[in-house]
Amino acid sequence: MTSLSEIYDDACIKLEGRLSQYRYLHSLSVSDVAVMMAQDFAVDPMYARVAGLLHDWDKCYSDEELIERALAFKIDLADDPQILAPLLHAQTGAVAVAREYPDLPQEIVQAVARHTSAALDMTKLDMIIYVADLVEPLRTGPNIQYYRSLADNSTLEELFCKCYQSTLYHLIRRRRYLHPDSVKIWNVYGADPAPRQRGG
Ligand SMILES: [Fe+2]
Ligand SMILES: [Fe+2]
Numbered sequence: 001m002t003s004l005s006e007i008y009d010d011a012c013i014k015l016e017g018r019l020s021q022y023r024y025l026h027s028l029s030v031s032d033v034a035v036m037m038a039q040d041f042a043v044d045p046m047y048a049r050v051a052g053l054l055h056d057w058d059k060c061y062s063d064e065e066l067i068e069r070a071l072a073f074k075i076d077l078a079d080d081p082q083i084l085a086p087l088l089h090a091q092t093g094a095v096a097v098a099r100e101y102p103d104l105p106q107e108i109v110q111a112v113a114r115h116t117s118a119a120l121d122m123t124k125l126d127m128i129i130y131v132a133d134l135v136e137p138l139r140t141g142p143n144i145q146y147y148r149s150l151a152d153n154s155t156l157e158e159l160f161c162k163c164y165q166s167t168l169y170h171l172i173r174r175r176r177y178l179h180p181d182s183v184k185i186w187n188v189y190g191a192d193p194a195p196r197q198r199g200g
Contacts, residue, residue, distance in 0.1 A: 002103045004046045011053055011101075018060045022138075027056050029136040030129070037128045041156045044125075050104070051111040051129050057100075058093035066092055078180045087179060090116040117179040118164060120188055127160040134163050161189045 016024050031052030038048035063085035069092040094113035111129040150162055171178055
């Protein structure tokens with residue numbers, strides 16, 4: 001049985017060879033942020049550490065290669081693979097890390113798979129990796145300070161909701177593709193459950 005700490009050490013070496021320098025440092029940074037969040041939100045920090053490190057395992061492939069991998073892995077695609085390509089590294093990466101590390105807990109594999117498009121039944125670990133991927137300090141972008149300002153006073157679900165909301169805004173503003181499950185996920189995590197007051 002390979003321990004999570006052995007997997008972490010081995011994956012560091014392999015990822016340094018697989019990923020660009022930026023992407024490798026981003027993976028380490030997501031891992032560090034995920035550990036801090038895990039401590040705040042009562043999740044096993046070692047699970048967060050390894051899931052954060054592994055989340056972009058397949059980010060080294062082109063869109064065409066990812067489509068080929070998705071087909072080879074028999075991943076059930078929800079839409080045209082060409083349109084889904086920017087999201088596919090999460091799903092192919094999850095299959096790949098499970099093959100690379102057979103002792104990897106399923107919870108970690110799932111968190112890797114869900115870090116781009118999320119899911120209707122996000123676990124705490126899934127949310128931590130989703131959020132950590134967006135707020136890690138090497139990221140630059142208009143929303144990064146906003147995300148970080150939320151981190152101190154929010155529940156994990158609120159943090160996830162804010163990040164998911166911002167991702168949707170960003171995608172819609174740029175007229176980018178939305179995963180078919182996005183509206184369902186938004187209605188579960190983001191939509192205000194209180195019915196709106198209607199005027200007279
Ligand atoms: Fe990613
Ligand atoms: Fe990432």
